[in-house]
Amino acid sequence: MPDRPDYSALTRGQIALLERISTGDTGLAMLGRLVRLAQDVLGALGAGFAEYGPGHGRVIACAGRCAGALGRRVTVPEADRTQFLPLDALDDAIAGRGDGTDIRYVLGTPCAVGDAVVGALYVSYGEGGEPGPEHHAVLELLAATAGHLYGRQAGFPVHGDGPVVAALADGLAVVDRDRVVQLWNPAAERLTGRTAAEALHHELPFPVPPPGQVLVHHLPSGRRLKVTAGDLPRTPAMRVVTFRDSTDQDRRHEDRDLFVAVTSHELRTPVTVIKGYADTLTNHWDSLGDQGRQDAVRAIGARAGELARLVDRLLSATSEDGEVGGAPPGPFDLADALRAAAAALPAGLRRRLVLENLPGDLPKAFGDRDSLATILTELATNADKYSPAETEVTVTAAGDESTVTFRVADRGIGIRPEHVERAFERYWQGTAGAGAGLGLYLVRRIVERQHGWVSLRPRQGGGTVAEVRFPRA
Template sequence: MPDRPDYAALTRGQIALLDRINAGEAGLAVLNQLVRLAQDVLGGLGAGFAEYSPGHGRIIAAAGVCARALGRRVELAGSPLATGRRTQLLPLEEVNDEFAGQIEGGDRHRMLGARCEISGLAVGSLHVYYGEDDSEPGPEHHDVLELLATNIAHMYGDQAGLPVHGDGPVVAALSDGLTIIDRDCVVQLWNPAAEQLTGRSAAEMLGRELPFPVPPPGQVLVHRLPSGRLLKVTAGDLPHTPAMRVVTFRDSTDQDRRHEDRDLFVAVTSHELRTPVTVIKGYADTLTNHWQTLGEDGRQEAVRVIGARAGELARLVDRLLSATSDDGEVAGHPPGPFDLAEGLRQAAADLPVDLRRRLVLDGLPAELPKAFGDRDSLATILTELATNADKYSDRDTEVEVSAAADEATVTFRVADRGIGVKPEHVERAFERYWQGDSHDRGRNPGAGLGLYLVRRIVERQHGWVSLRPRAGGGTVAEVRLPRA
């Protein structure tokens, strides 16, 4: 590592970023370039950015030796970066093992990290990793990392394609109305969502008193605007700035989200169950009413279809029940060592015939270290990933399944040559019930539960799963499990 940051590379990189932003690019594309810039300018082995959600974060951009951690869940409890100085240099043994301990490659020794904050609210953290033989990063390295972290925070503040997830109190605040006020309730910051919710622009509000009451910390106040809209208002003190308070508010006019989820579940269940039930009933009625005229071949085909659809129905019921559980648990067997390649071959053999014909398993090595997890869960994982690939690609193209290993994980990938996944959708695709635009949904839109369930199953086994666009077109789904 050089004694000083590469300021020439920093200047070139910042100009390139501005060019991309001025050209209308945003979101993960720009964020990934910022992460790569941090690695290059600061001379690290790798770099990554974790976006924060309630109680945990997730790696949504990564470069160098950190690239394989994309999609990895990061536990925030006890994290040194959650409090204290804005930038910190930490030995890896002090860093949460959920992230640092799973980064492969090189002789990783220490991490330089920086919180990305908006008015004292942390939206994530930027990390650069160094090897044992690298010299210790100096004050200039800290300053440059803080600059890049500030750039990321501005992207969140502008809502330029970020946040990727919308379920965190801080992240959600960016899509909610957010204002910073002083002791006299005079507005110091007024975000775009606040303008939309109240109909008052930042120019009108800055320097003026907040037009609605502020609840005490930890309490919620419901305020009715002259328009009739109801706002659910919360407030809290800004860390390190006791003279300032942050106030967030959201539209609570509509029904509670839990009721919306219940209604959506009923609609999804009705839609998903109708097809296999209709087919089973139709073939059963055919057997009952036309047993003699069907002949032996016809009867066997009807029984085969009923059996296949009954199996599909059983898997579907498991998916729906697992996906609507709020306790974070997915049923499964106790983990243990297993042969990943053999497990994938067996899972592929159990797929429906049309889908099985599209799968190419040539990328499964004969010698592969054993994985540690729930072997039986491979059937569900591969079914969901292969079905997803089938939906979004032409029937005359192949769906390739491959596997590999490194010193910490055993990996398998499901790759197609379909319409691909947009960078801004690689994380949203794992949300419950989420689906892309109608023209992106492939032949069978489905219910938006498959990838959500895959992530929960994989993370229960201390692994992680990610999506990325495939070079030359298509999508790659990658699952990483711990080595036995």
């Protein structure tokens, strides 16, 4: 590694970043530029940013030798300071594993907005000594810039749609008969984003429900407040208003209702077709003839197989943490498994799919071979849904020292950088009426059960690339 950071590149890069930020650019695209700047300025082999959410983190931007870690789930470290550690000591806590075996160390620093740590910025090195204080200082400067991006609260997977710091206690306000605020506690500040100075002696920014009733108020940030109120004892002209964040609870109820709707919609078509053909066989057996009866039985068999796959998908989507079915992982030939999975696709998808580059000397992957049918079906279906009918969907594969990878690429409408992680959320749809929003969610769960990871990215020239990485056997 260089003895000193490249301060000339740092100055140019920071000026360019700030100019873009001042014109309104934010989100993952800007974070990607910052990560590449960190790699260049600090003379690293690679760099990345892991965003922290509830319970775990995920690599959402990376460059250089760390590019293969995009989409990888990582654990959240306990350290709250800049550290330089051997890669093995991290246990995937910050960076996951890079593609190159020559990566040996990671220098990482937390990224915070106020007191809330939203992620970590890191650079990766090979052999060559420990980075000095100047390297630490530059990385911390760039992490502060990342924190500034997060402070704008736009375009990030976890911390992009509202206040970064969740409320830890109920908000409380005391209002007079005209709903003018006389008291405003710290939790109220956190929940609403209004300081006491902004709230006191001004009208309460949401309605007050009658005593004994509950009102749900939607803030512009997307947060939902569950509001209750009561009279202040011995002061009838005053009312106490309490409110708490009910966003997650309400969304769980919505997920349940949406799951019921999705289930009925997804199952209706194959059930209707099976019943229709069964009725036809029952009522017209003699008039159908042998060929007609065989065609009807084949259609019932095909729809029954489709129904079984739908049931597996829908049941797998009922739990965030439950196991997705499958055999124990082991070594398998990825190229051969992809060919078999492609041959089993419905005819319409099969015609669009082009197996472009499946090397014969591809190293063995470690995972569940049988799951490739589900993974490829979901990715190919997604590509088919969002790309013009006359374009091809290509499948390629490659291997390196630590992973075996395949990519499904289309020439469709593409994906916005801030949506590359949201696309894996259960029920999320990028386009209104685009489907149930379960396919990519299921793919990520299946792949991560096998200690692999999956990511999406915009394709140069238009379209989307889905990349699945398995550990090398």
